[in-house]
Amino acid sequence: MRYLIALILGFLASTSFAQEWEDQRLFNDGAGGDALRVLSSTDTNLFAPLIEAYVAENPDTAVEYLVTGTADIDGLFREAPERFDVVISSAMDLQLKLANDGFALALDDVAHPEWAEWRNSLFAFTTEPAAIVINTAAFEGLPVPSSRQDLIGLLRDRPDLFAGRVGTYDIRRSGLGYLFATQDSRASETYWRLMEVMGGLDVRLYCCSGDMIDDLTDGTIAVAYNVLGSYAEARVESGERFKILDLSDFETTMMRTALVSKETTQVAEAASFLRAVIAYQSDDASNASPLPTLAQDGDRGAIPLDPATMTFLDSLKRKKFLEEWEDALIQN
Amino acid sequence: MQTDAVVSGSLRNRLVLILIGGAAVLAIFLFFAVRSYAVQVAQRGQDNILLASVTSMLDAAAFRDGVAEVDIPYAAFSMLNTPADDRVFYAIYQDDTFLSGYNDLGLLGENQGGQPSFQTRDYRDTSVREVTASRTLIGADQRTEIQIALAQTQDALADTLDQISRNAALLGLGFFALAVALSIWATQATISPLSRLTNSVTRRGPQDLSPFTKPVPQEMAPLVTSLNSLMGRLDQSLSQSEDFIAEAAHRVRTPLATVRSYAEATLLRVNKEENREAMRSMVKAIDESSRAAGQLLDHAMITFRADHLEREELDLVDLVRDLILRLTPVADMKDLTLDLRGEDTVTYAGDPILLQNALRNMIDNAMKYSPADGAIEISVRSEPVVAVTVSDQGPGFPLDEIETLTARFTRGRNADNTIGSGLGLTIAQDVATAHGGEITLRNREEGGACVILSL
Known part of the structure; x- marks a missing residue:
């Protein structure tokens, strides 16, 4: 009886943190004890093979996989670091700041290349470029742009075709979108001109x-700027009607990172889970993961894991950047 | 006489200990000096980077539309990247009002006069190096001060210091090892003239009292001078006493001969048996004295000649034969036979006078202790060493005295009724020593003493 009350109380407690998850799934629910709570920004279908491989090796551990946006992850985790055991996110800047602020547990026995880890507490396990994806049907009869400059010219020339049909991240809501945008703005002034053009075309924000790829697939938008390459590729392979642009000017590449919460109650399980993820993503030969592997040669194009990545998280700088972005993009 | 010195400590050990102790102190000092200097340099390196970073942030501060703005340059944090992935914290204040960054990272106090200030302190459970700097912005109708605190953990610095400490420790150890080797070598080099002097003193023959002439270090000169002067005086007093003995013996012997001839003449004229007996005793006593005086003379002569040994090629057998010839009359008086055995010729380079003297004393001794009708065997051989053996058929040596009989004026217990001074074996011994040989005393299995002079 007492157990039942405890269970109910526990249930109430967990629902009192009622959270609107994008997705939520419990793997290996047969295992007793507390499930390993993984907070992630990666869609469940992309990450499920990794978790399934892990629980196959560790049948005693259940894994609860919780999906939400990168900005939400940062907020939720900062609020209650003890509620989550592992945090996985594509927003490298937010992850690095979590580690810098002392939320991540240092794992000394994880063998990982120096450029792909930070303080032995933040570990990168994929290398994924930001992609520009076009709907092939909408570009029927048009030249395929080979640089951002081309794309700007094309968008500017054919407002009839593209008005209301370009999409990009709403960087105010998406941590990853903000990371891509700030890195793009560092790479070239072209970014701002592109944003202005897109603003003139009544851009759709995601x-x-x-979601962006969904709209691209059904023709709602013709161009999606800074989509996660891995998501797009997963869909291109399934025969959908869009094309990832191969641009010659520059490419922003991010690394998906994972950390173990400093306040986790399951240190051993969380660490072994993280090691399993890294091992799974590093092993090219037997890799059945839908996620891209970590570039083994230390892709120099990727956003580096160093304190500079946090620069744009400064509230003054963020405010200024968002103002400029809004000025460029939202021209009602 | 006590010959062992009273030892208190060792110069060598004392020197080595002092040098090694000094080296250890120096090595430890070296370690700490290098380390503390490295700490300063490494800390200054981190401070410089922090200052450059905070300066670049301050430079990016400006008024825009009347509002102070700090647009942190990407490079400001980029330059703070370290191999140990040090954590970075910052806080931006405008006129002491928090603007952005980590609001729990306060400004350092005492930052007057616009000079940046540095401090190592604890922040978020870890040790950080913090810099605070400020810049005054002057706008159209306002002025404001932007203050920035920037802090960085010190993991890379600690790694560097570990490395440096290890290297400094190695340096100190290397220095110490070298210093130990050097101090042992230096001690050896300093002590060796002393050992050489000791050696040359030890190696000297018992009669050698000449001064040391080999060069010695300045510090040892007074010692050697004193030693030389001591030996000089010793030599002088020794030769004086030898001279005195020789002179005395000589002076005594001549009158004794006169007294003896008078006594013998008187003996012929005295008829009363008791008077004749008295006279015979007198002659015997005179003989004894005269012989002792002769031996004292011999001994003095041998001591002198042994110091200035003159070797010449000679045939020992010839020498012995000659001696036997001269002693046969005396032997005949006691009905003794002298047998010469052994090799026909044995050549040897030695002082003939000394050898003759020694052998005569040996044969003399044998004759004295031999019973009448006895035979004395004298054999000369060259293998394994040149040696002359004189054996008699007398009572032999008392076993417990065999070691001491060659000392001066020592006579065996069984010598009471024989004439002798106790110098005979001493003379033989001195001659043997002067020639680098020795005298061996032993008793023969079939009875009788046996004296071997090996050269």
Whole structure:
């Protein structure tokens, strides 16, 4: 009886933190004890093979996989670091700041290349470029742009075709979108001109790559700027009607990172889970993961894991950047 | 006489200990000096980077539309990247009002006069190096001060210091090892003239009292001078006493011979048996004295010649034969036979006078202790060493005295009724020593003493 009350109380407690998850799934629910709570920005279908491989090796551990946006992850985790055991996110800047602020547990026995880890507490396990994806039907008869400059010219020339049909991240809501945007702005002034052009075309703003690709697939938008390459590729392979642009000017590449919460109650399980993820993503030969692997040669194009990545998280700088972005993009 | 010195400590050990102790102190000092200097340099390196970073942030501060703005340059944090992935914290204040960054990271106090200030302190459970700097912005109708605190953990610095400490420790150890080797070598080099002097003193023959002439270090000169002067005086007093003995013996012997001839003449004229007996005793006593005086003379002569040994090629057998010839009359008086055995010729380079003297004393001794009708065997051989053996058929040596009989004026217990001074074996011994040989005393299995002079 007492157990039942405890269970109910526990249930109430967990629902009192009622949270609107994008997705939520419990793997290996047969295992007793507390499930490993993984807070992630990666869609469940992309990450499920990794978790399934892990629970196959560790049948005693259940894994609860909770999906939400990168900005939400940062907020939720900072608020209650003890509620989550592992945090996985594509927003490298937010992840690095979590580690810098002392939320991540240092794991000394994880063998990982120096450029792909930070303080032995933040570990990168994929290398994924930001992609520009076009709907092939909408570009029927048009030259395929080979640089951002081309794209700007094309968008500017054919407002009839593209008005209301370009999409990009709403960087105010998406941590990853903000990371891509700030890195793009560092790479070239072209970014701002592109934003102005897109603003003139009444851009559609999205929270996530998945939604953007959905709209691209059904023809709602013709161009999606800074979509996660991995998501797009997963769909291109399934024969959908869009094309990832191969641009010659520059490419922003991010690394998906994972950390173990400093306040986790399951240190051993969380660490072994993280090691399993890294091992799974590093092993090219037997890799059945839908996620891209970590570039083994230390892709120099990727956003580096160093304190500079946090620069744009400064509230003054963020405010200024968002103002400029809004000025460029939202021209009602 | 006590010959062992009273030892208190060792110069070598004392020197080595002092040098090694000094080296250890120096090595430890070296370690700490290098380390503390490295700490300063490493800390200054981190301070410089922090200052450059905070300066670049301050430079990016400006008024825009009347509002102070700090647009942190990407490079400001980029330059703070370290191999140990040090954490970075910052806080931006405008006129002491928090603007952005970590609001729990306060400004350092005492930042007057616009000079940046540095401090190592604890922040978020870890040790950080913090810099605070400020810049005054002057706008159209306002002025404001932007203050920035920037802090960085010190993991890379600690790694560097570990490395440096290890290297400094190695340096100190290397220095110490070298210093130990050097101090042992230096001690050895300093002590060796002393050992050489000791050696040359030890190696000297018992009669050698000449001064040391080999060069010695300045510090040892007074010692050697004193030693030389001591030996000089010793030599002088020794030769004086030898001279005195020789002179005395000589002076005594001549009158004794006169007294003896008078006594013998008187003996012929005295008829009363008791008077004749008295006279015979007198002659015997005179003989004894005269012989002792002769031996004292011999001994003095041998001591002198042994110091200035003159070797010449000679045939020992010839020498012995000659001696036997001269002693046969005396032997005949006691009905003794002298047998010469052994090799026909044995050549040897030695002082003939000394050898003759020694052998005569040996044969003399044998004759004295031999019973009448006895035979004395004298054999000369060259293998394994040149040696002359004189054996008699007398009572032999008392076993417990065999070691001491060659000392001066020592006579065996069984010598009471024989004439002798106790110098015979001493003379033989001195001659043997002067020639680098020795005298061996032993008793023969079939009875009788046996004296071997090996050269």
